[in-house]
Amino acid sequence: MAASAATTSRPPLTRRLLGRQPVGYLFVAPYVLFLFLIFAYPLGFAVYMSFHDYFFAAPGAIVDRPFVGLDNFTTALADPAFRRAMLNVVIFIAINVPLTVFVGLLLATALNAAIPFRTFWRASYFVPYVTASVAVIGVWQWLFNSGGLVNSILGPLAPDPSWLVNRFWAMPIIALFATWKQLGFYVLLYLAALQNIPEELYEAAEVDGAGPVRRFWNVTVPGVRPTTTLVVIAATITGANFFTEPYLLTGRGGPAGASVSPVLLMYMEGIEQGHAGYAAAIGVLLALGVMVVSLVNRYLLERS
Amino acid sequence: MPSTRIRLWIAIVATLGLALVGCTRGGGGNQTADQATQATGPIKIWYSNNQDEVKWGKAVVSAWNQAHSDQKVTAEEIPAGKSSEEVIGASITAGNTPCLVFNTAPAAVPQFQKQGGLVALDSFSDGASYIGERVGSRADQYKSPDGKFYQMPWKTNPVQIFYNKKLFAKAGLDADKPPLATYQDFLATAKTLVDKGGVKAAIWPAPSSEFFQSWFDFYPLFIAETGKQLVVDGQPQFNTPEGVAVGEFWKQLYSDKLAQRELYNGDAFGDQKAAMAIVGPWAIAVYGDKVDWGVAPLPTSSGKDPAQIQTFSDEKSVGMYSSCQNRGTAWEFLKFATSQEQDGKLLEVTGQMPMREDLPSLYADYFKAHPDYTAFAEQAARTVEVPNVPNSVEIWQTFRDAYTESVIFGRGDVKSSFDQAAEKVKTLAAGS
Numbered sequence: 001m002a003a004s005a006a007t008t009s010r011p012p013l014t015r016r017l018l019g020r021q022p023v024g025y026l027f028v029a030p031y032v033l034f035l036f037l038i039f040a041y042p043l044g045f046a047v048y049m050s051f052h053d054y055f056f057a058a059p060g061a062i063v064d065r066p067f068v069g070l071d072n073f074t075t076a077l078a079d080p081a082f083r084r085a086m087l088n089v090v091i092f093i094a095i096n097v098p099l100t101v102f103v104g105l106l107l108a109t110a111l112n113a114a115i116p117f118r119t120f121w122r123a124s125y126f127v128p129y130v131t132a133s134v135a136v137i138g139v140w141q142w143l144f145n146s147g148g149l150v151n152s153i154l155g156p157l158a159p160d161p162s163w164l165v166n167r168f169w170a171m172p173i174i175a176l177f178a179t180w181k182q183l184g185f186y187v188l189l190y191l192a193a194l195q196n197i198p199e200e201l202y203e204a205a206e207v208d209g210a211g212p213v214r215r216f217w218n219v220t221v222p223g224v225r226p227t228t229t230l231v232v233i234a235a236t237i238t239g240a241n242f243f244t245e246p247y248l249l250t251g252r253g254g255p256a257g258a259s260v261s262p263v264l265l266m267y268m269e270g271i272e273q274g275h276a277g278y279a280a281a282i283g284v285l286l287a288l289g290v291m292v293v294s295l296v297n298r299y300l301l302e303r304s
Numbered sequence: 305m306p307s308t309r310i311r312l313w314i315a316i317v318a319t320l321g322l323a324l325v326g327c328t329r330g331g332g333g334n335q336t337a338d339q340a341t342q343a344t345g346p347i348k349i350w351y352s353n354n355q356d357e358v359k360w361g362k363a364v365v366s367a368w369n370q371a372h373s374d375q376k377v378t379a380e381e382i383p384a385g386k387s388s389e390e391v392i393g394a395s396i397t398a399g400n401t402p403c404l405v406f407n408t409a410p411a412a413v414p415q416f417q418k419q420g421g422l423v424a425l426d427s428f429s430d431g432a433s434y435i436g437e438r439v440g441s442r443a444d445q446y447k448s449p450d451g452k453f454y455q456m457p458w459k460t461n462p463v464q465i466f467y468n469k470k471l472f473a474k475a476g477l478d479a480d481k482p483p484l485a486t487y488q489d490f491l492a493t494a495k496t497l498v499d500k501g502g503v504k505a506a507i508w509p510a511p512s513s514e515f516f517q518s519w520f521d522f523y524p525l526f527i528a529e530t531g532k533q534l535v536v537d538g539q540p541q542f543n544t545p546e547g548v549a550v551g552e553f554w555k556q557l558y559s560d561k562l563a564q565r566e567l568y569n570g571d572a573f574g575d576q577k578a579a580m581a582i583v584g585p586w587a588i589a590v591y592g593d594k595v596d597w598g599v600a601p602l603p604t605s606s607g608k609d610p611a612q613i614q615t616f617s618d619e620k621s622v623g624m625y626s627s628c629q630n631r632g633t634a635w636e637f638l639k640f641a642t643s644q645e646q647d648g649k650l651l652e653v654t655g656q657m658p659m660r661e662d663l664p665s666l667y668a669d670y671f672k673a674h675p676d677y678t679a680f681a682e683q684a685a686r687t688v689e690v691p692n693v694p695n696s697v698e699i700w701q702t703f704r705d706a707y708t709e710s711v712i713f714g715r716g717d718v719k720s721s722f723d724q725a726a727e728k729v730k731t732l733a734a735g736s
Contacts, residue, residue: 061420
């Protein structure tokens, strides 16, 4: 009887498919379409490419782009350039993310306090973020080349070869540049988060005898934790996709590939050398790596 | 039952996605190759955005259009991009290439051909014979492995050593006959220039890793030494004793700081930070008034007779692209634009050498009026091209990576590094 009742009360297919308020789909349709065309389809196509010996061809051209299984992935994992690029991502993130969180929060706290010319300072830290990379990279090249300002100050302590053509220093300089360039944005996020910490918490901590450092550590840091999660994940994702810096600052990942990034490698393989399938495989591996790191970040930062 | 709904939607989206992926793999044109070869009508062309070439291009298009009102040619500068090759490659994929591009790099031809983007000029009844008659014995260098011409060799900028006479004189060197013939001479001269000439580098080729940068440091000297292409009959030549010697020569320039490992933001030769540069005849117009310049042949290990020295052509071809519908008109316009008359105008306007034999006598009046260009015109007869092999760009990139690592940045042994690259190049040249 129960089974029969269930069968008879089952709603029609249109209702099951569209729900009680089908008009809702009409409202979300433009965004779903946008999402599908701009994100889902290219992503799916990139995965398809990564399993083929794919290259871009003229429309209608009869070309052979066979299915190659995991070949592109195994080639990438065995490729020293790809391994170096992934190591560079690790170096980049290891420098960029902690520095962004630490300096970003510190600066936001300072800029949130009642300091003279506060608006001027806030705007100043935001200027690099809105300035074109090409322009500021020119300035950094001037700062860090062999006859540049930094070496002039350091004198005999300057590294030889100079920073941007030095295998050891090229990546840290790139990470430092990216941190400096993006910092304004993250300071802004932290400034917004700081507004949401109730003043009473600081007052209570002060009453309990907490000094400025203690208040910062026990009130500010936990108070901005959701923002820290956002900053860490955003900095990791943008960090893993770095391209402009090695392309321009160190002359296409120089010296001799020491600062190559996965996205730069994708550009060189996919666009310059015509191995779009291989480039797509690098992209898929990078996306998977970033996803795993972001999930770990989220777990570590939000577990308590 | 939201879970059922979600499952249904996932199924619908996945089906649509697969259908869309499948759709993108189809497609094709209806016109046969023969019909396209015969077809006439309006066409579009691209030329380089170099100011002089634009001037020449406008003039040649105007001359054609006056006589062919029913087959009008529309000309545009090649769209801006990192390089012309990237723009053309993207355009082939999009199916919107013009009929002709007067700026097709021979190194990119194998890739464009693989993409199905180029028309074999042999498909025209007089295609191969016209190229042979115009270009002469060097035409064979531009044939693809299938024996066909997918490019019309158009103009060359044979590279030589351009030097700043004033800086040479300042360093106490003979500015009219500088000692640059052998590697030893060159190194000694370079050292004198850096020590006494007040320059940061004797010569400053771009030390970056773009695949084409070897055409302006290693490759000209390699050709001068061997007269060979980088790859001959599928065999890499750069790891031969001669190739390694060229690598060692450059390595010493870098390790002695006579050449710089840092990228110069600007024109090191024009800014007088370097006393020499490896350039083609275009440099005469660029540096003419700014620098008191001289031209010297490329150095070789034994100081060869300059009349025997060959060099890199730095040639640009004209490609006919497969999206072209009116190929009959495109072919006729191509012949018109590369006729002896139009080649003479190209030489006059740009100073670049048309791919024709015996330029000094063919355009005697021009060279009489412009003697500065004679050295380059004579050198134009002795040029070597990049090899027309599969995976050409990847081969150059493989070599460049080995070169930057072992020569420019001095990591490891040149011979081992070149040998390692040669193994990979051998596989690539075989089409794998």
